[in-house]
Amino acid sequence: MIPVQPDRFLADLHALRAIGASGVGKGVVRPAYSPDDIAARDWLAGRFAEAGLEVAWDPMGSVFGLAPGQSFLMGSHSDTQPEGGWLDGALGVIAALEIARAAREAGGPPLSCVSFQDEEGRFGVTTGSAAWAQALDRETAPTLVDRDGITLAEARAAMGDRLGDWLDPARFTGFMEMHIEQGPLLDQTGGKIGVVEAIVGIRDMVIRFEGQQNHAGTTPMHMRADAFQALSAFNQRINERFRNVVTPATVWTIGHVALHPNAHSVVPGKVAFSMQWRDGDADRLDRMEQIIRDTAAEIAAEKGMGLEFGSMLGVPPVAMDAGHRRALCAAAEAQVPGAWREMPSGALHDASNMARLMPASMLFVPSIGGISHDFAEDTDEADLVTGLKVMADAVARLTS
Amino acid sequence: MIPVQPDRFLADLHALRAIGASGVGKGVVRPAYSPDDIAARDWLAGRFAEAGLEVAWDPMGSVFGLAPGQSFLMGSHSDTQPEGGWLDGALGVIAALEIARAAREAGGPPLSCVSFQDEEGRFGVTTGSAAWAQALDRETAPTLVDRDGITLAEARAAMGDRLGDWLDPARFTGFMEMHIEQGPLLDQTGGKIGVVEAIVGIRDMVIRFEGQQNHAGTTPMHMRADAFQALSAFNQRINERFRNVVTPATVWTIGHVALHPNAHSVVPGKVAFSMQWRDGDADRLDRMEQIIRDTAAEIAAEKGMGLEFGSMLGVPPVAMDAGHRRALCAAAEAQVPGAWREMPSGALHDASNMARLMPASMLFVPSIGGISHDFAEDTDEADLVTGLKVMADAVARLTS
Numbered sequence: 001m002i003p004v005q006p007d008r009f010l011a012d013l014h015a016l017r018a019i020g021a022s023g024v025g026k027g028v029v030r031p032a033y034s035p036d037d038i039a040a041r042d043w044l045a046g047r048f049a050e051a052g053l054e055v056a057w058d059p060m061g062s063v064f065g066l067a068p069g070q071s072f073l074m075g076s077h078s079d080t081q082p083e084g085g086w087l088d089g090a091l092g093v094i095a096a097l098e099i100a101r102a103a104r105e106a107g108g109p110p111l112s113c114v115s116f117q118d119e120e121g122r123f124g125v126t127t128g129s130a131a132w133a134q135a136l137d138r139e140t141a142p143t144l145v146d147r148d149g150i151t152l153a154e155a156r157a158a159m160g161d162r163l164g165d166w167l168d169p170a171r172f173t174g175f176m177e178m179h180i181e182q183g184p185l186l187d188q189t190g191g192k193i194g195v196v197e198a199i200v201g202i203r204d205m206v207i208r209f210e211g212q213q214n215h216a217g218t219t220p221m222h223m224r225a226d227a228f229q230a231l232s233a234f235n236q237r238i239n240e241r242f243r244n245v246v247t248p249a250t251v252w253t254i255g256h257v258a259l260h261p262n263a264h265s266v267v268p269g270k271v272a273f274s275m276q277w278r279d280g281d282a283d284r285l286d287r288m289e290q291i292i293r294d295t296a297a298e299i300a301a302e303k304g305m306g307l308e309f310g311s312m313l314g315v316p317p318v319a320m321d322a323g324h325r326r327a328l329c330a331a332a333e334a335q336v337p338g339a340w341r342e343m344p345s346g347a348l349h350d351a352s353n354m355a356r357l358m359p360a361s362m363l364f365v366p367s368i369g370g371i372s373h374d375f376a377e378d379t380d381e382a383d384l385v386t387g388l389k390v391m392a393d394a395v396a397r398l399t400s
Numbered sequence: 401m402i403p404v405q406p407d408r409f410l411a412d413l414h415a416l417r418a419i420g421a422s423g424v425g426k427g428v429v430r431p432a433y434s435p436d437d438i439a440a441r442d443w444l445a446g447r448f449a450e451a452g453l454e455v456a457w458d459p460m461g462s463v464f465g466l467a468p469g470q471s472f473l474m475g476s477h478s479d480t481q482p483e484g485g486w487l488d489g490a491l492g493v494i495a496a497l498e499i500a501r502a503a504r505e506a507g508g509p510p511l512s513c514v515s516f517q518d519e520e521g522r523f524g525v526t527t528g529s530a531a532w533a534q535a536l537d538r539e540t541a542p543t544l545v546d547r548d549g550i551t552l553a554e555a556r557a558a559m560g561d562r563l564g565d566w567l568d569p570a571r572f573t574g575f576m577e578m579h580i581e582q583g584p585l586l587d588q589t590g591g592k593i594g595v596v597e598a599i600v601g602i603r604d605m606v607i608r609f610e611g612q613q614n615h616a617g618t619t620p621m622h623m624r625a626d627a628f629q630a631l632s633a634f635n636q637r638i639n640e641r642f643r644n645v646v647t648p649a650t651v652w653t654i655g656h657v658a659l660h661p662n663a664h665s666v667v668p669g670k671v672a673f674s675m676q677w678r679d680g681d682a683d684r685l686d687r688m689e690q691i692i693r694d695t696a697a698e699i700a701a702e703k704g705m706g707l708e709f710g711s712m713l714g715v716p717p718v719a720m721d722a723g724h725r726r727a728l729c730a731a732a733e734a735q736v737p738g739a740w741r742e743m744p745s746g747a748l749h750d751a752s753n754m755a756r757l758m759p760a761s762m763l764f765v766p767s768i769g770g771i772s773h774d775f776a777e778d779t780d781e782a783d784l785v786t787g788l789k790v791m792a793d794a795v796a797r798l799t800s
Contacts, residue, residue, distance in 0.1 A: 082661050083613070121665060147662075183618030202617065204664055213483070215772045216653040217602065217678050218583030218746040223770075228654050232635045235628075253616040254628050255664050257657055261482050262547075264604055264655050264674040265521060266773045274664040278617050346618040370623075372615045373666045 002103045002392040006385040009098040017086040026086040027375025032079040032118035033155035040078045044115055051101040057164045060128040061117040067110035072399050073172040077119030085377025087180045095178045099392050109399035116350045123152045124313045126350050133353035175354035177362045178391050180379055182347050184370030192386050193332040193340035194364030199352045201285050201317040204276040206310030207296055213269025225305055227271035234299045241291045252277035280317045280344055318352045324361030331393035402503045402792040406785040409498040417486040426486040427775025432479040432518035433555035440478045444515055451501035457564045460528040461517040467510035472799050473572040477519030485777025487580045495578045499792045509799035516750045523552045525713045526750050533753035575754035577762045578791050580779055582747050584770030592786050593732040593740035594764030599752045601685050601717035604676040606710030607696055613669025625705050627671035634699045641691045652677035680717045680744055718752045724761030731793035
């Protein structure tokens, strides 16, 4: 058993929350490569060093705390959404810190920690861990562009000479990530722990329609090529067509819309919008992509508009390691008998990429109201401590 | 006959175009109260003074060139859309300058000029002339806010001590405005001059839906309150319902959309968008407003969302002065026999507000391809000169 200290764990969680605190509830604003994101990583590096771990930075800006020799890796990410919560990512990083620190103090197994960069996808999807796992080409990564036209290379420059070389994955025997569920299932059913069976696949693409910008008073409706009307028609049509393809677990979202020139009295000539869809079945993701591409082409043809698809970002569905899952189930049953379940992850996580490099797994703790990616995100601190103990127990079973 | 000089008129038009030139074709970027807008007004004030006219600025920043005593007023506006053309507004101001200057040189009738402020509606709709005509409350005007949250009072401060008092409308016997059509009718029918019968009414309102911001991967579709989906459903439903109410001349536009937080992986919790509609019949504008309000309330109820309507901006349909129209028709027939027509204006103009203060009228010249509110806006220079001569002839008939 690894003698974790719940109070020290919670104190570090709140210390990290203070870096980039939004001032709204427990909200945090710490997007990838922002000054607060970098400050948080410097603070983590200090904590890793105090715990006797060797600090290492990779070329993306992910920061590691390394035990000597071969070790078991734990962690998550410390960057946040534009309006994020205090636990999304941070929980898994601080749990890793506490478990590795406690193991080292007790002369336990060699455990290492990591906070991956840009998990929230300012430049893509789990950008930092994807580049390490080469799910994202390492040469392409620096050329990715955010919504404001800034390249990853330009943003990353703010990290200066912290950046080092890629680590050899062979030095790690496995990876485990604790995370909030970010959904309503555990909260609604009174579950304390979710042992993740698989992480759903996700695809994300920017779509552009180009029509004709014109005067909103003198252009008859039948002569318009209105980019917003094209977007609205596209959205209604895919909603209808997806009905024949999806399951209750399938989700899709248009979360970002940029109209041009975006003025009251101008028929919008251009729109760029994000189309993102998720499912546990790769074939279903393919069928949805075909519907999206066909429908966009139909709308563009009907309205006489230009159409452009951005590059497709995404990660395939990933099963979690069977041995890790057995250890997590045993630890959960020991800590909270009957109050845990196996479940899929509807959210993408760095563990998806780690599964390409080593045996990987995840456990969830409840999200109050299922709310996340919002300042209102929260979890009962007793549930956070339960998650810490279950993870420490499972890691001990895997490394003893 | 007032001896206008076409070359001097065109030279001044191109000189004004150079202030805020976009560098794309003949495009101009000169939004209300921007440094280039103020520079253009200072240049106009200089030209007015050189023509022997008394320069006066009102509290909104509209700039006048005044003939002594009672006079006939001509003009338009020199501010532009965020991406504007070189003629929208500028044409009417420079035509007024040339006709007043030529009349003064020839000892003709007393003619005055004006360039109204913010016709393009950074802060509302024809803001400058509306405040003078008290179609917009003069105390409310400074509190209007643009898309970036800047108040008119804050933006106006850049004009410093230029600003003066309101002019007494009683010193003017009438108002005439020349403008590009900004639509396809004259261009497609080979017409050289449009004599405006009436200016359509316009209504403009911001609508907000507020749902629940949440994670785009873990929130099942049936549990979402997605603000973009509410906007899309609203748009489709009003498009269907308007069919039973509108005529081929009716137009409506959603030109501005602001999603919050506007990120790929977040179900959008809020949207604010512009709804603008135009028609020559005030009753039809009312019926459309009722459909808009009822439909938005239905969508909000169906999706369990908050709904907020912004303040309604707009101008009622306005008939042009009958005597002015007779003079314009006679002048058009004299200059371009058979190549002119009477027509409504689908675009709103400062003349709508002037009609509240004095007899008012408008004439149109063709827009190539009907394009405006775009860098590509243009008109054949021969057609500009035809417009100048027809307007000079009509003004002479009204002031002799």
